[in-house]
Amino acid sequence: xSYTYPNGQPxxxxxxxxxxxxxxxxxxIIAINGYQTHIACSDIPEINDTWHHIMLDEKQHYGxxxxxxxxxxxxxxxxxxxxxxxxxxxxxxxxxxxSKSDGATILNFIRDDIKGELEAVILYESxxxxxxxxxxxxIVRAVINDEKGHxxxxxxxxxxxxxxxxDELDGNKAAPHTASKAVN
Numbered sequence: 001x002s003y004t005y006p007n008g009q010p011x012x013x014x015x016x017x018x019x020x021x022x023x024x025x026x027x028x029i030i031a032i033n034g035y036q037t038h039i040a041c042s043d044i045p046e047i048n049d050t051w052h053h054i055m056l057d058e059k060q061h062y063g064x065x066x067x068x069x070x071x072x073x074x075x076x077x078x079x080x081x082x083x084x085x086x087x088x089x090x091x092x093x094x095x096x097x098x099s100k101s102d103g104a105t106i107l108n109f110i111r112d113d114i115k116g117e118l119e120a121v122i123l124y125e126s127x128x129x130x131x132x133x134x135x136x137x138x139i140v141r142a143v144i145n146d147e148k149g150h151x152x153x154x155x156x157x158x159x160x161x162x163x164x165x166x167d168e169l170d171g172n173k174a175a176p177h178t179a180s181k182a183v184n
Contacts, residue, residue, distance in 0.1 A: 028062040117151040
């Protein structure tokens with residue numbers, strides 16, 4: 001059973017702070033999966049390197065949130081200990097086949113990723129004061145700052161590869177659009 005709708009949005013609103021941590025974990029998993037999909041669809045090294053770097057940060061955030069959840073939810077900690085030895089073999093990377101996308105698709109991925117990073121900031125900033133413990137708020141603040149950095153990094157890539165101007169962001173000041181006068 002999934003807690004989220006197909007687009008990844010939660011079906012409910014978490015009231016207890018451990019469930020807010022679970023929502024944060026869900027958000028990080030959605031981000032990890034999105035970046036992994038985008039990397040698999042691109043053959044542009046600079047963009048893939050950026051996505052990979054951000055994906056590693058998202059994996060780190062997942063680890064931070066899971067560690068906090070285990071700290072504050074005794075049953076989660078108990079289940080962790082019960083399953084800790086389930087996978088004793090060394091990690092082996094999966095062999096994946098890359099399907100490459102066109103430039104427009106890659107630009108859409110970048111814009112979707114910026115959207116996701118900004119949504120994460122909104123989610124985490126709206127919840128930060130709801131956490132009763134300082135260590136959780138400290139981690140959430142670090143994640144917020146990382147997400148803001150990801151949005152800026154992705155914006156720089158967008159400006160580099162999108163041929164259309166984004167007004168003053170890319171150094172090309174476009175004339176503001178003027179509304180035509182209504183005819184009476």
